[in-house]
Amino acid sequence: MAQDITFVRQDFIAPSAAPLGDSTAVGWARKNLFASVTDSVLTIVAGLAIVWFLYHAIDWLFIQAAWTGTDRTACATLVQGGTKPDGWSGACWAYVGDKFQQFMIGSYPRNEVWRPYLVAILFVALLIPMLMPSVPRKGLNALLLLVALPIVAYVLLLGGMLGLRHVETSLWGGLMVTLIISFVGITVSLPVGILLALGRRSKMPIVKTLCIAFIELVRGVPLITVLFMASVLLPLFMEPGSTIDKFLRALVGVSIFASAYMAEVIRGGLQAIPKGQYEGADSLGLNYFQKMTFVIMPQAIKLVIPGIVNTFIGMFKDTSLVSIISMYDLLGIVKASFGDSNWISPVTPLTGLIFAGFVFWLFCFGMSRYSLFIERRLDKGHKR
Incomplete structure (x- = not known):
């Protein structure tokens, strides 16, 4: 007869103690930065590299920088006739102030x-x-x-x-041109992109074919080509003697290019909407316009806010390409100022590019932060 080895516990196991929590800065560092020997080594190496970089960057950008002056002698090295005893100069913010x-x-x-x-x-x-x-x-x-x-x-x-x-618009330039082209591109590309996305999903063959052809044609060429066509080739199809302002051509080219990309972003949002939302709108007796305006499109746009803002940011930075048609945005006007003999020095180009890069980063970072704010505010049914 086999021995019965079945065992049934008569009492519950004592509960284990809760894991120790440490919400202090030291506890966070121990968990995220020094959890193992490898993590500790990588943290120390990365920290030293960051400190080294920040030290030299702050020293060049602020401490050794020239803040006042009327010409390049304020920022020149010793070889060029400057007065700095060590023969080295920092950023030339006097040049930025003058320009x-x-x-x-x-x-x-x-x-x-x-x-x-x-x-x-x-x-x-x-x-x-x-x-x-x-x-x-x-x-x-x-x-x-x-x-x-x-x-x-x-x-x-x-x-x-x-x-x-x-x-004349040929006298316009700098940040003003960048903001105008970006504002017009953003304002035009969103509604046109929505119409193109709806047209691509339309059941009418002609409308769908035209929208697909437009989107794929524009997305298949770089923005430089679109600007070149708008500036050089478009006047060839017009009546002799008639002209279109060059700045207007740039606005049209950027808007068309951004609209094609925006259409695909919006189409992705439309495809993410469950079929039940369409059926629910139909069951309420809504027509196509009411269904898209009040039910489908608000949900689709909310889902693709990151993609929309990403398109806006890319378009804002791509405005620098208008220099191909002799329109000078912020970056173009900064680069054009390098030829000023009154400010020629080894440090002025880098200073100007850092200034332009900071301005672009400031606007792009602002758009990114605002999009996150809108996402958190609208994300009521998809929180995780």
Whole structure:
């Protein structure tokens, strides 16, 4: 007879003690930076590299930098006739200060600078409340920002009416050009991209084919090609003697290019919407316009906010390519200033590029942070 070895415990196992928690800085460092010998070595090496880099960067950018001056002698090395005893100079912020207005508005007439500055003030005054969810009357705010402001900016910047002096767009430049092209591109690309995305998913063969052809054609060529075609080839198809402003061609080229990419971002959001949402909207008796406006599109846009902002950021940086058609944005005007004999030195080009890079980073980082804020605010049903 086999022995019965079945055993049933008569009492519960004593509960284990909760793991020790350490929310202090030392505890966080021990867990994330010094959890093992390998982690400790990598942390120490990375820390030393960061300290070395920051020390030299801060020393060059601020401590050894030249903040005042009227020409290159303020930033020159000893070989070029400078006065620094060690023969080494830091960043030439005096050069940036002297060229700052040019970096902002290009060659815009100096006695008319109040016009772009006034447009900038109006833009900031309308954009800030538009970005704040708690501010009421968003419809009126959007109407002023997207409709009234472009008309006012056109009249003020271009002139030629209401007693204002006409300023050719060839004199525009700097950050002003970057912001104008970006603003127009963002404003145009989102609604056009939505229409293209809906057209690509349409059941009408002609509409679907045209939208697919447009999207694939534009996405298949680089932005430089689009700008080149808008600037050089487009006038060839026009009647002799008729011209289109070069700046307007750049606006059209950038808007078309961004719209094609935006269409694919929006299409990804539409495909992510469950079929039940479409069926639920149909069961309520909504027509196609009502279904897309009130049910489908708000959910799709919410899902692809990162992709939309990523497209905006890429477009903002790609405005530098307008230099191919002799339009000088911030980076283009900075590079053009390198030829000024009054400021030629080994440190001025690097200083100018660092300044331009910082401005681009500031705007791109701001858009990224704001998109995260909007995602957190709208992410009510998909939190994990």
